Amino acid sequence: MDLENKIIKMINTENKKNPLTDAQIAKFLGVARESITNLRKELNIPNSRQRRYPYLKVATASILKKNKNIAVSELTRELLAEGFDVSRRIVEEILAKDNFDINKVKVEKEEVTDAFNSLIGSNGSLKNSIEQAKSAILYPPKGLTTLIVGESGVGKSKFSECMYEFAKKRKVIKENASFVVFNCADYGDNPQLLLSLLFGHKKGAFTGADTDASGLVEEANGGVLFLDEIHRLPPKGQEILFSIMDRGKFRRLGEANSERKVNLMLIGATTENIEANLLLTFRRRIPMVIKLSPLHERPVREKIDIIYNEFQSECNRIDAKIFVDKKVVEILALKKFSANIGQLQNMIQVLCARAFMTYINNEDTNKESLIIDMNQILKINDSFKDIKFQDVNQAEIRKYVKDSIFIPFMLENQLREEDADSDENMFPEDIYRQIEKKYYELKRIDIRETDIENILWAFIQNSFTNIETNFTYEQSFSMNDLRSFVSEDLIDFIETFMKELSEDNPLLEINKNVFKYLAIHVEESIKRIRLKQKIINVDKIISDTTYEYEMAKKFVKELEEIKNIEIPNDEIGFIGLYIKAALRSENKRDKVGLMIISHGKIATATINVVNELLGIRFPVAVDMPLDENPINIYNKVVELSKIIDQGKGILFLVDMGSLTNIGDIVNKRTGIKSRTIDRVDLIIALEAARKVSIREGDLDEIYFSLIKDRLGHRYFTDNISDKPKAIISLCLTGEGMAKYISKCLGDRYDNVNFYEMSALDENLSEKIIKLKEVNNILAVIGTIDPEIQGINFIPYDKEVLNNLNINTLKNGNEELKYYERVVDEDLLIFEPDIYFKKDLLEYICSILINKGIVDKEYLSSVINRESLAPTYLKGEIAVPHGESSYVNKTSFVFIKVKSPIDWGVGNVNIICMPVFKANGKVIVKNILKILEDKTFINDMKNSLSELDFKNIILNKFKEI
Structure with missing residues (x-):
């Protein structure tokens, strides 16, 4: 089936409510998106938004017919429930485009201006607290100082944010007013530093105060200052706040004569008893105290809504559908969390993290959702041990819980993939x-x-x-x-x-x-x-x-x-x-992204050294505190990846443990091509940064060159050369270490030319090859392998250097006749009784594993690579392959199948699997050129016996 018919067939069978975009079709068929777009236009087929439009229009009209005064947000939700993947912006566009009476589509004023509506329980258990907050904000002339009291995790910080947003909407403060947050507990053990950060200081106010410095109070001027855990503020700090609340004036630490004016709204929060932990004079100046109830005291319906809301938040963050069994919701609703909503959030994150790891490791590509059921609860049973059951009517809970599927919603300001199909010329954002x-x-x-x-x-x-x-x-x-x-x-x-x-x-x-x-x-x-x-x-x-x-x-x-x-x-x-x-006249040359992630603070320290030595700025470091939840790091890395990716993929260097999966996670959630190398050290980081900096190959080439066994260096031989002998010494700068190597060996061998070179030289390869034309280069000796085919590399080691006998080294201009040795007759397989792709891959890899050619992990790497994009070539040939880090010996597998096997994008008759170590990639590249020989391919397809099939391949390799 040609590409044109495949496109037509896919579009004819697509989901009419959410048609396939050009990018989705291109990804499935393994071709460039531009090819799909051009061909679709030639066929006069509308883009995905245009194809969806009539169905969306009918559905919208139907909903409006039932409820003419429906809010835009509710209309959007109903369309989502009907299966349309739309945002509020898309709904507003269709309303305007089709001349629906937009005035009849109600946008509630309170919904726009009242930030408190985002809180679950705003019309329930939080109603009284919200009314108190509004009263405090609107009280003339500039609102009332407010103290929010409640147990840890009840949502005091979120409540304060809503107060700030409400104050802006009601123009109590300016739209660009600051919202400054400061947790006094972070510096509770260092009162002087706490006061300095909060109020600023004068030069010489204390040891180390070398300059005048402003504090957070001045930063919050004109806006809101939120002091969390305010009970940790020392008495002196409370006294300074007296002055701010009473007179709007204060002094920085060390200032004696002048006073500074500020106009701000102060909101405090505490988990402690205010009578026992705040000065009486300070308490008297706080007219509004708002108490937030613990989670177990709130109505069951609100708690369940909070649970569903948190699952939706994780769904949006992970960007994958999540199925949640109602029994899970029931258990979460029954539990009494000592740390309230905060602990509930952590528990749901742990559940989603577990389910996510299962999801990304599942080889069943048809599985679309993360599954959170009782199995996930049992896996983290230890996390539930310190949580007591709530005394709640279980029957009441069951009235509200149900099996639920959560679908990720895109934010209104995010670029939707469907917009990429638009034929309109979209101008860029500034x-x-x-x-x-x-x-x-x-x-x-x-x-x-x-x-x-x-x-x-x-x-x-x-x-x-x-x-x-x-x-x-x-x-x-x-x-x-x-x-x-x-x-x-x-x-x-x-x-x-x-x-x-x-x-x-x-x-x-x-x-x-x-x-x-x-x-x-x-x-x-x-x-x-x-x-x-x-x-x-x-x-x-x-x-x-x-x-x-x-x-x-x-x-x-x-x-x-x-x-x-x-x-x-x-x-x-x-x-x-x-x-x-x-x-700009030169071609665009984007860089591969580079990110180092490690436990503790090793990543930052490594990046600092790399930046200082190489004089570059692009590598990114992410440190993972030892007590950090891995899901938090995953989320951070995913967001960073979206920013630093330049279309060439990202190389992740990690140390150990859960971080080794980070590349797969980023790829699953963003589509960004990624590679991960674990057990990172400074040498690998330097070499990776150097290769990325000078754009030494694409992501795969850089990755494979780095993961090769450090001890598996190349040694080549050549018996005859009338050129003068030469050694190249190599280090980062071409100075220190390189000159030391040349001097050590030069003192012993006066008949050898020595050349010092820098590993950072963008023209390094060209210079070495030019030297090779007039010299018999015996080896490159140094700290970094330049990977020049046919030239020995010897890693610098003082003992090796002292014992090295240059006279035993030979030049590598002529490679050994290696090609015949990579063909094993046992790997030339004729018409096995296998008819499905996955079965065939497992069969091939089991042979390779049993022969010791690859490690057992090689199978997973092959399947993972195939899941990204089927390895399909013209001529009905498949070239599956895996990661060379799991390969012990470079080899080739050739298979002729009994009947064509569906490879996802077409049928295949011949399978050629190159199994290669990193330092064998040039040999593999040369051998794969034989697949361009149509006569050779046809001979394999037409072979009638196993002997005939093997002879065709073996004879071809002798010609190479």
Whole structure:
């Protein structure tokens, strides 16, 4: 069946409520998405959104007919219940497009303005507490100081966030007002540091106070300051707060004469008895005390709703369907959690983590949901031992619980895959907004500021590299389609500047589409400058000595005159990047992502050394505290992966334990190609960073070169060479270690030429090959293997160096006749009684394992690789293979099957499995070229006996 018919068949049988996108079809058929899109258009088949539209329209009209005053949010939920995968934004679009009376679609005012509606129990057990909170916020002139009291885990922090959002919506505080959170317990054992962080200090106020410093009180000025565990605030701190609450004034530590003014709303929270733990004078100044009930005192229905809500949150985070047995919900509802909602959340996370590990390790690709049933409860039975049963009517609980399937909902501001099929020209989001989004995503998952800057820089570089490929209508270039949201004078100015740039660079082909991005960016930048909005930026992003920077300065100077505005220097760097993107003539070369993850703080320490030695910024470190729940690290790494991936995949270097699965988890949840190497050390980290930095191959090539056995170095022989003998000594810089090796050996061998080289040299391979033309290179000796085929590598070791006899080394210009030795007649298999793909893979791998060619883990690696994309070649050939780290000997398996086997994307008659160690990849690549020989393939297919089949293959290998 040709590709055209396959596409038609898939679309004819698709789910009409959620049609297949081009990307989904492409992934299933193993072809490029662009090929599917082009072919679909040739066939005059609408995109997925257009195909879904009539069904969605009918369903929407039907729901509105029953309830004309339905809220948009409720309409969205009903459509989801009917099986449509839509967001609120999509529903609003269809309402507007079809001229439904949008005024009749009710959007409740309270729903928009009242943040408390997001709390379960807002009209139940929390109703009185919420009314107290609203009263405190709205009390003139600037609200009342509030204290939230309740056991650990009842939701005090969440409640305070709702108070802050409510205050913004009711304009008690400004929309951009700060919400500063500080947990006094974090510094309860160091009162001086606590007070310094909170109120700031004057230079010399205490030992180590080398400069004046502001505190969180000043940061919260105009907004809300939330002090959690406020009972840990020392008496002196409570006294300073007296002054703030009474007079709106305070002094930094060490200040004696001057006072500082602040205007803020103070919210405190405590788990302790306030009479026993707060000063009486302080308590008297807190007019509003709100008590939040423990979970076991709340109505059963609310507790069950909280359980369902937490499962939905985990479902969204994991991005996979979750089936939850009603018995699980019943047990969770019956339990009395000493740490309340917080402990319940942890328990549900543990259940989901267990189910997730089972899910990703399951070889049944038809299994779509995580299953959380009694088996999962039994697996974590120890976690339930300290939780007592609640005295609740079990019959009442059973009225509300049911088997449930949770489907991940996409956030409104996320890019939906279905949008990728749209034929409309979508303009990009301004770079500032993109940086802000990424910044807050990174902050949310607790990434350090120093790492955030490096990650943002990689993101910025990638964004500008991608600019030139996003628009596809260069020939019909026009700025007119921007005039609805970019000012006329700015468009005219940018068009003039573009012409000047073209005239200034007559030999370069200017990418005009970049200037559309530039126009959008400058328009947004001007708005931000005039509104004095904060711009999240990174250090200098372009050299001030470049041509692009000089042109950007000229651009900014002229723009300032036109717009009568002062533009900050940081903006010059951004504009320079747009100019650089417009002038870029070289092909895009994105890097493989690199992330190091380890227990303790080893990852950060390793990255610091790598960055210092290599002078790079791109590797990312993730430390895993020993008491951290692995699911939290998984979630953090998944979010980071989405940000740092440049389309080339990510290499993960991990130390041990649960982290070894991280690459599979990222791939399952994001689709990003990944590889993981465990038992990482500094040498591997340095070598990985070097290879990634100079783009030495794709992800697989870098991965396979790193995982080869460090002791399994290549040694080649050649008996004749009239060229002078030479040794290359290699280290990171080409200095220290390399010169030491040359000196040690040079003192003993005066008839050998020695060359020192740097492993960081981007042209290292070319230089070695050039030296090889005029030298008999006996070996490369050093700390890093350059992996030059046909040249020995000897790892540096002082004892090895002292005992090395150069005269016994021979040059490797001519490789051994190796090809015949990788063919074992036992691995040439003729028409086995097997008719299914999985059975055949298990059969092949069992032979390889029994012969000691591979380790038992090789089978799983083959199946995992096939699940990502079937290894199918033209000519009805399959080339399945697994990870070389599990291979003990390079070999080849050839099989002719009795009847064609379905390989997922077509039928196969011949299977060739290359089984290779990392240092055998060149040999494998050469041998696989025989699969391009149509005569050889046809001879194998037409062979009538086992002897005939084997002879065809063996004779072919003799020709290589």
